[in-house]
Amino acid sequence: MSGDTPEAASFAASGPLRGVIRVPGDKSIAHRALICAALASGTSRVRGLPRGDDVARTRAALGALGVYFDADRIVGGRERLREPDRPIDLGNSGSAVRLLAGVCATLPFRCVLDGDASVRRRPMDRVLAPLRAMGAAIEGADDGAHAPLTVHGGRLTGIDYTLPVPSAQVKGSILFAGLDADGETVVREAVPTRRHSEELLSRCGAAMEVDDGAAGYAVRLRRSALVPFEVDVPGDPSQAAFIVVAATLVAGSEVRIEHVYTGPGRCGFVDALRRMGASIEVVPRDATTGDLIVRHAPLTATTIAGGEIPSLIDELPVLAVAAAFAEGVTTIRGAAELRVKESDRIVTMAAELAALGVEIEELPDGLVIRGGCAPQGTVHSHGDHRVAMALAVAGLGPSGAVRIEGFAASAVTWPGFIDDLRSLACR
Numbered sequence: 001m002s003g004d005t006p007e008a009a010s011f012a013a014s015g016p017l018r019g020v021i022r023v024p025g026d027k028s029i030a031h032r033a034l035i036c037a038a039l040a041s042g043t044s045r046v047r048g049l050p051r052g053d054d055v056a057r058t059r060a061a062l063g064a065l066g067v068y069f070d071a072d073r074i075v076g077g078r079e080r081l082r083e084p085d086r087p088i089d090l091g092n093s094g095s096a097v098r099l100l101a102g103v104c105a106t107l108p109f110r111c112v113l114d115g116d117a118s119v120r121r122r123p124m125d126r127v128l129a130p131l132r133a134m135g136a137a138i139e140g141a142d143d144g145a146h147a148p149l150t151v152h153g154g155r156l157t158g159i160d161y162t163l164p165v166p167s168a169q170v171k172g173s174i175l176f177a178g179l180d181a182d183g184e185t186v187v188r189e190a191v192p193t194r195r196h197s198e199e200l201l202s203r204c205g206a207a208m209e210v211d212d213g214a215a216g217y218a219v220r221l222r223r224s225a226l227v228p229f230e231v232d233v234p235g236d237p238s239q240a241a242f243i244v245v246a247a248t249l250v251a252g253s254e255v256r257i258e259h260v261y262t263g264p265g266r267c268g269f270v271d272a273l274r275r276m277g278a279s280i281e282v283v284p285r286d287a288t289t290g291d292l293i294v295r296h297a298p299l300t301a302t303t304i305a306g307g308e309i310p311s312l313i314d315e316l317p318v319l320a321v322a323a324a325f326a327e328g329v330t331t332i333r334g335a336a337e338l339r340v341k342e343s344d345r346i347v348t349m350a351a352e353l354a355a356l357g358v359e360i361e362e363l364p365d366g367l368v369i370r371g372g373c374a375p376q377g378t379v380h381s382h383g384d385h386r387v388a389m390a391l392a393v394a395g396l397g398p399s400g401a402v403r404i405e406g407f408a409a410s411a412v413t414w415p416g417f418i419d420d421l422r423s424l425a426c427r
């Protein structure tokens with residue numbers, strides 16, 4: 001692999017990948033830990049934040065609201081928060097816009113939340129609907145469908161809400177609003193999503209209960225004053241997935257990825273890859289973190305669909321790459337949410353893998369991929385960090401040679417991706 005220019009990068013079949021690596025801290029946990037620390041009165045410590053632009057935007061947004069940062073120390077509390085003097089630009093981060101919409105709905109002033117062209121295309125009505133039902137005065141472009149969002153914070157009342165789309169961002173947004181709402185806020189899920197909001201809120205003393213019984217999954221929350229806390233952000237399983245697939249594809253590889261989040265809702269890609277024949281060992285460190293040990297293995301096709309989709313939604317681009325090397329035809333269904341990510345990932349992955357010579361068909365809600373190819377050619381990231389890194393992994397596979405225009409998009413979540421990959425390459 002070579003760095004070329006910041007804008008483009010080339011990746012080619014390499015020697016085995018071997019060694020030990022840490023991937024960037026988990027982005028979902030990082031956004032929420034920063035928000036909880038901002039709301040907790042006093043000094044919290046959040047260690048292991050990822051260096052990418054997405055989380056930097058959340059940190060800067062909270063700074064604009066009056067939160068004080070000094071390295072990993074964060075001094076927060078509602079009493080510190082004040083009206084920002086300009087619109088808050090959250091760059092490429094849809095998570096930041098949605099989660100902060102819930103926070104800002106409770107603050108006694110006006111905030112404008114905006115982002116880049118990709119964020120402005122992403123659906124925001126999914127958070128506006130429940131926040132408005134709680135009493136929030138919130139407007140968005142295109143009749144509330146899109147950012148920029150203008151939030152006039154005020155008095156809210158709890159709701160009992162069943163998520164119509166399985167979205168942890170929507171769940172998180174409602175729960176952050178519920179922290180300062182009258183009465184009880186209940187969020188119910190028909191299909192489980194990642195639980196980072198619940199995990200962090202319980203760490204900082206929120207009055208919250210989780211029901212996970214026969215009647216389904218529900219989180220109940222009452223108005224809460226958060227207390228300071230400390231957290232070490234574990235490695236991001238979504239980033240680990242790129243290394244896992246790369247080591248699986250490259251003969252002779254054996255990589256240990258240390259201290260990765262392995263809790264509920266995030267490791268569906270491990271199960272899917274194991275079904276395909278991958279060799280992935282999870283060595284637990286504690287209840288929600290562990291090391292992943294991955295060794296090269298030949299892959300066969302699988303079907304990825306149904307209730308497992310939310311647990312691997314962000315990993316589908318790199319799973320599509322794994323499928324391109326597997327024996328047989330892999331089908332991905334029930335993943336229409338891919339169309340509203342940083343790019344329409346059904347379109348972008350189908351177009352770019354086809355440009356590399358992969359036989360791939362687009363479905364309304366997924367992809368059909370015929371495996372057994374040797375991807376070669378020049379492709380584009382479409383400004384999408386996960387598309388960029390998934391295509392890089394395609395270049396590393398047997399007889400691969402891939403040049404990616406717009407590779408700089410990877411810096412949104414993993415600025416050191418090329419150097420980290422290089423550290424594993426044996427010459």
Ligand code: S3P
Pocket residue numbers: 027028029095166167168169170172194313314337
């Ligand atoms: C995230 C949830 C998922 C995921 C996104 C991060 C989160 O999105 O795709 O990258 O931090 O809650 P949805 O909530 O839209 O499903």
